[in-house]
Amino acid sequence: MRIKIHVWRQSNRTDRGEMKSYDLEGLSPDMSFLEMMDQLNEKLTGNGEEPVAFDHDCREGVCGSCSMVINGEAHGPKSETTTCQLYMRHFEDGAEVFVEPWRARSFPVVRDLVVDRSAFDRIIQAGGFVSNHSGPKPEPNSIPIEPGIAETALDAASCIGCGACVAACPNGSAMLFTAAKSAHLGMLPQGQTERFDRAKDMVDKMESEGFGSCRNYAECEAQCPKGISIAFIGRLNADYLKATMIEPIDRRGKMHAQ
Amino acid sequence: MLTLDSKVPSGPIQDAWTNHKNNLRLVGPKNRPQYKVIVIGSGLAGASAAASMGAMGYNVDCFCFQDSARRAHSIAAQGGINASKNYRNDGDSTWRLFYDTQKGGDYRAREKNVYRLAELSTAIIDQAVSQGVPFAREYGGKLANRSFGGVLVERTFYCRGETGQQLLLGAYSALQEQVAAKNVRMHTRSEMLDLVVVDGRTRGVIVRNLETGKITRHAADAVVLASGGYGNVYYLSTNAKGCNVTANWRAYKRGAGFANPSFVQIHPTSIPASGDYQSKLTLMSESLRNDGRIWVPRDPDEKRKPKDIPEAERFYYLEERYPRFGNLVPRDVAARNAKEVCDKGLGVGPTGYGVYLDFAKAMEEKGAEAVKAKYANLFEMYERITDDDPVETPMRIYPAVHYTMGGLWVDYNLSTNVDGLYSVGESNFADHGANRLGASSLMQCLADGYFVLPVTIGDYLSRHDAGEITTDHDAFEKVETEVRDRINTLLKIKGDRSAQSIHRELGKLMWEHCGIARTKESLMEGLEKIPALRKEFWNNLRLPGGHQEMNQSLEHAGRVADFLEFGELMCRDALLRDESCGCHLREEYQTEEGEAKRNDKDFAHVSVFEFKGVDDEPELTKEPLSFEALPLADRNYKS
Numbered sequence: 001m002r003i004k005i006h007v008w009r010q011s012n013r014t015d016r017g018e019m020k021s022y023d024l025e026g027l028s029p030d031m032s033f034l035e036m037m038d039q040l041n042e043k044l045t046g047n048g049e050e051p052v053a054f055d056h057d058c059r060e061g062v063c064g065s066c067s068m069v070i071n072g073e074a075h076g077p078k079s080e081t082t083t084c085q086l087y088m089r090h091f092e093d094g095a096e097v098f099v100e101p102w103r104a105r106s107f108p109v110v111r112d113l114v115v116d117r118s119a120f121d122r123i124i125q126a127g128g129f130v131s132n133h134s135g136p137k138p139e140p141n142s143i144p145i146e147p148g149i150a151e152t153a154l155d156a157a158s159c160i161g162c163g164a165c166v167a168a169c170p171n172g173s174a175m176l177f178t179a180a181k182s183a184h185l186g187m188l189p190q191g192q193t194e195r196f197d198r199a200k201d202m203v204d205k206m207e208s209e210g211f212g213s214c215r216n217y218a219e220c221e222a223q224c225p226k227g228i229s230i231a232f233i234g235r236l237n238a239d240y241l242k243a244t245m246i247e248p249i250d251r252r253g254k255m256h257a258q
Numbered sequence: 259m260l261t262l263d264s265k266v267p268s269g270p271i272q273d274a275w276t277n278h279k280n281n282l283r284l285v286g287p288k289n290r291p292q293y294k295v296i297v298i299g300s301g302l303a304g305a306s307a308a309a310s311m312g313a314m315g316y317n318v319d320c321f322c323f324q325d326s327a328r329r330a331h332s333i334a335a336q337g338g339i340n341a342s343k344n345y346r347n348d349g350d351s352t353w354r355l356f357y358d359t360q361k362g363g364d365y366r367a368r369e370k371n372v373y374r375l376a377e378l379s380t381a382i383i384d385q386a387v388s389q390g391v392p393f394a395r396e397y398g399g400k401l402a403n404r405s406f407g408g409v410l411v412e413r414t415f416y417c418r419g420e421t422g423q424q425l426l427l428g429a430y431s432a433l434q435e436q437v438a439a440k441n442v443r444m445h446t447r448s449e450m451l452d453l454v455v456v457d458g459r460t461r462g463v464i465v466r467n468l469e470t471g472k473i474t475r476h477a478a479d480a481v482v483l484a485s486g487g488y489g490n491v492y493y494l495s496t497n498a499k500g501c502n503v504t505a506n507w508r509a510y511k512r513g514a515g516f517a518n519p520s521f522v523q524i525h526p527t528s529i530p531a532s533g534d535y536q537s538k539l540t541l542m543s544e545s546l547r548n549d550g551r552i553w554v555p556r557d558p559d560e561k562r563k564p565k566d567i568p569e570a571e572r573f574y575y576l577e578e579r580y581p582r583f584g585n586l587v588p589r590d591v592a593a594r595n596a597k598e599v600c601d602k603g604l605g606v607g608p609t610g611y612g613v614y615l616d617f618a619k620a621m622e623e624k625g626a627e628a629v630k631a632k633y634a635n636l637f638e639m640y641e642r643i644t645d646d647d648p649v650e651t652p653m654r655i656y657p658a659v660h661y662t663m664g665g666l667w668v669d670y671n672l673s674t675n676v677d678g679l680y681s682v683g684e685s686n687f688a689d690h691g692a693n694r695l696g697a698s699s700l701m702q703c704l705a706d707g708y709f710v711l712p713v714t715i716g717d718y719l720s721r722h723d724a725g726e727i728t729t730d731h732d733a734f735e736k737v738e739t740e741v742r743d744r745i746n747t748l749l750k751i752k753g754d755r756s757a758q759s760i761h762r763e764l765g766k767l768m769w770e771h772c773g774i775a776r777t778k779e780s781l782m783e784g785l786e787k788i789p790a791l792r793k794e795f796w797n798n799l800r801l802p803g804g805h806q807e808m809n810q811s812l813e814h815a816g817r818v819a820d821f822l823e824f825g826e827l828m829c830r831d832a833l834l835r836d837e838s839c840g841c842h843l844r845e846e847y848q849t850e851e852g853e854a855k856r857n858d859k860d861f862a863h864v865s866v867f868e869f870k871g872v873d874d875e876p877e878l879t880k881e882p883l884s885f886e887a888l889p890l891a892d893r894n895y896k897s
Contacts, residue, residue: 048802049802057324128431129434133313154392
C-alpha cells in the first residue's frame with residue numbers, strides 16, 4: 001500500500017517548525033505505524049535528509065514513550081491503542097496521514113515529534129508515592145485488600161504516563177494523569193496516610209507546571225490508550241476538596257524544629 | 259589474566275548472606291551524603307538501587323537514556339515475579355526456589371548467589387506491597403499466585419499481564435520520592451558513553467545529553483551499571499528498541515570482565531515475525547502456557563484451518579515428550595522443540611516458522627470468559643498485532659531472543675573486578691546460570707537493587723575517602739577526548755549504508771551463527787563474518803545530522819558499533835564452551851532426545867573475558883563453580 005504522510009518538522013525548541021509532506025510506497029498492511037516511520041526515515045537517510053525524530057522504545061504499548069497525534073487524535077484512530085500498536089491495516093490504501101507531536105504548553109516540542117514531558121515526573125515528585133525506605137515490611141497478607149479494590153487500583157495504576165490525556169484535552173489539563181496516580185494510591189491501605197496531602201500537592205504542582213483545569217470534556221478518557229476512566233478525576237476532586245478543608249498542620253516543619 | 263575473587267562467604271549456605279552482611283563494613287548515616295554514587299539505568303535494578311541508596315542518605319546521580327525514569331524496559335515484563343512465600347501450602351520453601359533456579363540454570367551459577375536470591379524473594383513482595391503495588395488478590399483479600407515454567411509449585415505473584423509495569427512504577431515512585439528529597443538527581447535523556455578508571459579504581463563517567471548533544475563529565479566514589487541486557491545484538495528481540503550493550507561494553511574495554519556472553523535466553527512464546535520490515539518481536543507471556551496447549555499438525559502438508567484439524571492429527575509435542583511438565587517445561591526446552599518441529603517442516607503460518615498455542619481445551623473446561631479474564635490484555639495485544647482472535651483460533655507463536663544471562667562478572671558483593679564499579683540486574687551475569695526461569699528476572703533485579711547493593715556498596719565506600727578525584731583530573735580530559743573523537747569519526751564516514759541496515763544484517767548473522775542451536779562450524783563462520791561487517795560499518799556508514807543536537811541516528815550508530823564488537827565475543831564464548839548447557843545448545847553435544855548434554859568435568863565454570871584490543875583475541879579466565887549444597891545432577895524434566 002501507499003500513503004502520503006504530513007509530518008511536523010522542527011529542529012529544536014526555538015525553531016518555528018512546519019508540516020512537511022512525503023510519499024511512501026510499498027508498505028505492508030501488517031507493518032506497525034512505527035515500522036512505517038522507520039521506512040520513512042530509511043528513505044530520508046538514503047536521500048541525504050535528516051530523519052524524523054520520534055520517541056519510542058518498547059513498541060509493545062507499555063513504556064509510554066510514543067507521543068504522536070495522528071490525524072488529529074492522540075495515538076491515532078484506534079481506541080485504547082498506543083501509536084506503536086497501531087498497524088497500517090488500520091489505514092486505507094492511498095490515505096493522507098497527518099502526524100504531529102503532543103501540543104500543550106507544559107510539553108514543549110524538543111525536536112520533530114519529540115516533546116519534553118518532564119512535568120509529569122515533577123507531578124509524581126510532588127506526592128505520587130508512598131513514603132518508604134527499603135527494608136523489612138509487614139507481611140502483605142496481614143493487610144487483606146478486597147480484590148475489587150485491588151483491581152480498580154490496578155485500573156488506575158495502568159496509566160503509562162504517555163501524556164495523551166494532555167494532548168487530547170482542549171485545556172491541556174493533566175487531571176487524568178494526576179487522578180490516576182492519586183486514585184491508585186488513595187484506594188489502597190498503604191496509601192491512606194498521605195492520601196489527602198498527596199491529592200493537594202499533586203494538583204497544586206500540576207497547576208504550577210502550567211497544565212490547564214479540567215472541564216469535563218472527557219477527551220482524555222476517549223483518547224487514553226489504556227482506557228483510564230474519568231471517574232478517577234471525581235475521586236481526586238473529592239480528595240482535593242477534603243484536603244483543602246482540613247486545617248493545615250505543618251507536621252514536617254515541626255519535625256525539623258526539634 | 260584477571261584476578262577473580264568471588265568473595266563468596268564460607269560456611270553453611272543457609273547462613274551465608276546473614277553472616278556476610280554482619281562482616282561488611284558500613285558507612286555511618288552522617289557520612290553517607292559525602293559519598294557520591296552514579297547509577298546508570300533506571301529500570302527495576304537501577305531505580306530500586308538509586309532509591310534505596312538515596313533513602314539511606316547517599317548522594318546519588320541516576321542516568322537514563324529515555325525521557326523519564328519510568329520507561330525502562332523492565333516495564334514490559336508481563337507474567338509475574340517469583341517468591342517462595344508458600345501461600346499455596348504446596349511445599350514451597352527458600353530451598354525449593356533455590357533448587358528450581360539452580361536446576362533451571364543447568365548448574366552454571368554460583369550456588370550461594372542463587373540461594374541468596376531465593377532467600378530475599380519474599381522480602382521483595384513485602385516491599386512492593388508496601389509501596390502500593392496492586393498485586394492480584396483472591397476473594398478473601400489475600401495475595402493470589404500462579405505457576406510458571408520449570409517448577410511444580412504456584413509461587414508467581416502478578417498484576418494481570420503487567421507485573422513489570424507495576425513493579426517498575428513502584429520503584430520509580432520510590433525514586434521520585436528521593437528526587438523530591440534531593441537525595442537523588444535524575445538525568446533523563448542522558449547516555450553514558452564511557453567510564454573513567456584511574457589506577458584501577460572507578461572514578462566516574464562521560465555522558466552525552468541526547469537532547470543538546472552536550473558531553474559532560476561526572477565524578478563519583480562508585481559507579482553502578484544497571485543498564486540491562488544485550489538481546490538487541492540480534493536486531494530482532496523482545497527488548498525495547500533502545501536496549502544496548504554500550505555501558506557494559508565501555509566498562510569491559512576499561513578492564514571489567516565479561517562473563518558468559520553467549521548465554522542468551524530464547525523465549526518460546528513470541529509473536530512470529532511477519533516480514534523484513536519487522537522492527538521488534540512482541541512477547542506473549544509464558545503464563546499463557548498454564549492454559550494454552552502447544553501443537554503443530556502432524557502432516558507437513560496440512561492446509562486446513564487449525565479448528566478443523568481433528569485431535570488425532572495434532573502433534574502436542576511438549577505433552578508427548580515431557581508428560582510430567584507438559585507445556586510448562588523451561589523456556590530453553592520449549593524454544594528448542596519449537597525450532598525442531600518447524601525445521602522438520604511442521605511449522606504453521608505464512609513463514610512456516612510458528613506453532614499453535616491453543617486455548618480451546620481450557621475454554622471448554624473453564625469457560626471462554628474465565629480464560630479471557632485471566633489473560634485479558636495479552637489476548638487483546640495478540641489480536642491487535644495479528645488481527646486474529648485467540649478465542650476463535652489458536653495463537654501462532656515462535657521463539658524470540660528475550661533475555662541475556664551473561665553480563666559483567668561480579669563478585670558476591672555485586673562488584674566487578676574493577677574497584678568501585680558495580681553491576682546489578684540483567685547487566686550482570688550472576689544468578690541465572692545458563693538459563694533463567696520465568697518470573698525470576700524481576701526478582702533478581704529487585705533483590706540486587708533493594709537489598710544487596712545498598713549494603714555491600716558501603717563496604718567499599720567505607721574504605722576510601724569521599725571525593726578524592728574531581729572532573730578536572732587528566733583522566734577525565736583524556737576519556738572525554740576519546741568520546742568526542744569517536745563521535746566525530748562516525749560522522750565523518752559519509753558512506754552509503756544506514757546504521758539500521760547494518761544492525762539488521764548483524765542480527766541475521768547472530769541468529770544464524772549463534773542462535774538457538776550452535777555448531778563449531780557455524781560459530782567459526784560467524785567469527786569471520788562479524789569483523790568483515792564491522793569493517794563495512796566503519797567504511798560505509800551513512801549518518802545524517804550533527805552531534806550538537808538531538809540525533810537519534812547517531813545514538814543508534816554508537817550502539818551498533820559496540821554490538822559489532824560484542825557479537826564477536828559472544829561467538830567466541832559459544833565456541834570455547836565446548837559443551838551444551840541450558841540455553842547453550844551445541845549440536846555436537848546432545849542426548850539422544852535432543853537435550854543439552856553438559857560436560858561438568860571441563861566446563862563447570864564461569865567464562866570471563868578480558869579485553870585485549872578490538873581486533874585481538876580476548877583472554878579467558880575461568881571461575882570454577884562448586885556444588886556443595888546441591889550436588890550436580892542431570893537436568894531432567896521428563897520424570
